[in-house]
Amino acid sequence: MLVPLVLLALGAVFAGFAFHHQFIDGEEFWAGSIAFDADLIHAMHEVPLLVKLSATIAMLAGLAIAWGAYIRNPGWPAAFVAQFGVLYRFVHNKWYFDELYHWLLVKPAFRIGRWFWKGGDEGTIDRFGPNGFAWAVQLGSRGAVRLQSGYLNSYALVMLVGLVGAVSWVIAR
Amino acid sequence: MSGFPILSLMLLVPLVGAIACLVTSAQAARWIALLTTLAELALGIVLWANYDIGGAQWQFTERANLFAGMQWALGIDGIALLLIVLTVFLMPICIGASWLSIESRVGEYMASFLLMETLMIGVFVAQDLFLFYIFFEAGLIPMYLIIGIWGGRDRIYASYKFFLYTLLGSVLMLIAMFWMANEAGTTDIPTLMAYDFPPGAQTWLWLAFFASFAVKLPMWPVHTWLPDAHVQAPTAGSVILAGVLLKMGGYGFIRFSLPMFPEASAQLAWLIFALSMVAVVYTSLVALVQHDMKKLIAYSSVAHMGIVTVGLFAFNRQGLEGAMVVMLSHGLVSGALFLSVGVIYDRLHTREIDRYGGLSINMPHYALFFMLFTMASIGLPGTSGFVGEFLALAGIYQLSSWVTAVCATGVILGAAYMLYLYWRVAFGIQRNPDAAAMPDLDKREWAMMAPIAAAVLWMGVYPESFIAPMRQDIAALDARLAQARPQGDAKLALGKTRPAVAEHEEVH
Incomplete structure (x- = not known):
């Protein structure tokens, strides 16, 4: 390493x-x-010196704190945690951002996804689409089977009724 | 190359192989199928090498009169060329994926696959309306057999659903084709692409073609056949279904709907956008909650196809090129993802995500390939997915910023469901002892994975190789669409800020 x-x-x-x-x-x-924008670049050149040194200052401050906490007085971090427990836990848990995300984005996304899947795809599209058509066809064919009884006299009756209907329609027109 | 009927030969070779497979033993059928598809791949490479970039729009054309005004009319442009190359590239890999996992009726299985290859290539080379229809529809038969005979437990339900869904849309397309042939007096596709149909009729014709292509692609809400078909199909069936069959829908839009009915396309673009936006968000969220690996990838395919359709109907070159690259990229990546599922399915015989875990410990090479394809599916820069999705979204941004905003969430959600899948399969502790004992990739699986990985990286790093052949055809289509191009809401204008060098020189 x-x-x-x-x-x-x-x-x-x-x-x-x-x-x-x-x-x-x-x-x-x-x-x-x-x-780049020439005006912006020129304006950036003219900021106070302190702004330009801000990164270095932050670095030096961090260095000083690290030296104090780990070399000069190693008991200091534990004492700090004991004193400022709430602040420590807040920072330690990354401002609770993960929990916030989980509650705000992850859980709703899963809930909506499951609803789309079970309620949308399976409960609506498949139910009324392909499965619904298959069900309707099955129902229709079951009805059609019942009509095909095989008895000649019932077929003759249907023909007679149809003929009477057609003739009366022609006469009545 | 002029005069040599290479396209007819490419249609003939798999057909001969298919017949040979039917009459030999199982092991011989495997070898015949592999050699046939490799020969076909060689022909595909010859085709690409001899394709004259920037030359005539239609190349390798063949014309022979058949009965009743129908023509044996073949020919390709750059768009068709790339899809043919994708097909012949994936086929040997599919045969390899079926080498051990298919044990019953091997000859018939290989014959179905080779017949499928003929029909897929036929779709892309046909230049006669009815010849196209025959290839387009006949492709259903071998796929129906592959799912229905060699599929999983619910294969009958899945195969019928696949067949009936697709057929229903296509019947409307056939009626529209009859009307077009009658109106224009020809069935020649290049002629029809330049024919101006009356705008009133265009709407109906467009809707009839849309019925077919939307099911094939598939678009929401006619996508529910896809998850079932993928879950039940054998690995190779899923690869070819996701890799090539879905692309036929996109090819249909780019070959028929857009150039033949530009006014109707502009008029009904809102429908495409609405369905695509729903598809991207809806199916991505559904993919997130899947327990079945294949179903998850199937739903992710629907989301990616949503980005293809918005790119196609962006009415500009970035959108069209982006849609094509997404199609090619998705063909490789989703095919590779189904192969990745197949590799572990062959070992443990389950697709349940929870039955795996920690595979990067005992299968590091597998985990590496799976990671690459996962990243390519998300659209990470450097992989093929990024190029296509970026171009397609950049294209649609010129037309509608709202559509772009909604579709871009698909990229974020894509990262969510793919990384969540990868995490559960490859990382974490080894929850299941049988999954922890699985051996890493063998030589055959290496030979399947490595070429796709190379192609994915090639397309991601140097997409020019793939965009160059189709650039001219996209430009021609763009010019054809110019008459109907809708006004965009973005109103992009060049910024006043100039490149740093120019600015630099002026100051000094």
Whole structure:
């Protein structure tokens, strides 16, 4: 693990020196792929010095706290946790963002998905679509089977009724 | 190459192989099928190598008169070429996936697959309206047999659902084709693509074709045959179903609906957008709650096809090219995902996600491939999925920012359900001792996975290889659609900020 860390540390410190020329002064590297607003860039140059140093200040503050908590006085973190329990738990649980996400996004997504699946796909589309058609066809054929009784006299009756109906329609028209 | 009937040969070779498979023993049938599909792959490579990019729109054309005005008319453009290459690329892999898992009626199984290959290629090369219809519809038969005979427990229900759903839509398309042939006096597809049908009739014709392609693609709400068919089909059946058969719907839109009925396409684009937006969100959420791996991937296919349809109806080049790349990418990626499911299904004979877990410990190579295809399905930059989805969404953004916003959630939800699947299968503790004892990929499975992985990365890193053949055809289609292009809501304008170099030079 040491070798990769050393390589990464070297890169972190020196990559800026190595590629400074190519990235910032060179024109062929970006080949027109980035654009900037000249006014904005000029305005950025004119911010107070403190703004430019803010990252360094934050880094130094972190360094000082780390040195205090882990080297000078190792008992300090435990004492802090004991004193500021609520704050510690809030930060330790990442501001409860995971719980918030779970409650706000994950659970509703699963509930809606299950509802779409069971209620939508299976309960509505399949039920009234293909399965509904199959059911209707089955019902129809069962009815048709009942009509085909095989008795000649009932067929003759249907023919007679149809004939009488047709003739009366022609006469009545 | 001129004059040599390579397209007819590509239709003939699998047919001969299919007949040979029917009359030999099981092991011989496997080898015949593999060699036939490899020969077909070689022919596909020859076809691509000889395709003249920037040349004539229709190449390798063949014309022979058949009875009653029907023509044996073949020919391809760049769009068809890429889909043919996708087909012949996936077929040997499908045969490999069936090598051990199919034990009964091997000869008939291989014959069905080879017949399927003929019919799929036929769909993409046909230049006669009715020849297209025959290939398009006949493709149902071998797939119906593959699901119905070699499928899982509920195979009969799934195969009937698949067949009837698809047939119902296609009958309306046939009626529309008769009307078109009567009106235009020809069944030649290139001629029809330039024919201006009366706008009033276009609407009805468009709806008739839509009925067929929407089922095939599939679009919400006529998608419910797909999860059932995928779950019941054998692994190779799922691969070819997701890889190529779904693309026939997209191909239909791009070959028929858009160029033949541009006014109706513009007029009814709202319908496509509405259904696609519902599909993307709805099926992504349904995919999230699935317990069955194949069903999850099937639902994710519907969501991806939603992005294809919005791209197609964006009426601009990014949208059309993006839709095509999504189709090609999805053909590879979803095929590979079904293979990944097949690999572990062959070992444990279950598709339940909960029965697996921690596979990256005992199957590291498998986990690596599965990870790559998962990322490609999500659309990670560097994989094929990103190129297509980005282009398609960039295309539709010019037309409607709302449609883009809704469809872009599909990318986020895609990450949610695919990573959730991958986490449950490959990471975590090894919950089940039998799953923990599964061996890693063998040589045959390596030979199936590695080519697809290479193609996915190739398409992701250098998509130009795949966009170049179709660029001219997309431009022609774009020009054809220009007369009907709707006004967009984005009103994109060039920014005042100029590239850094230009700015830099002016200051100094």
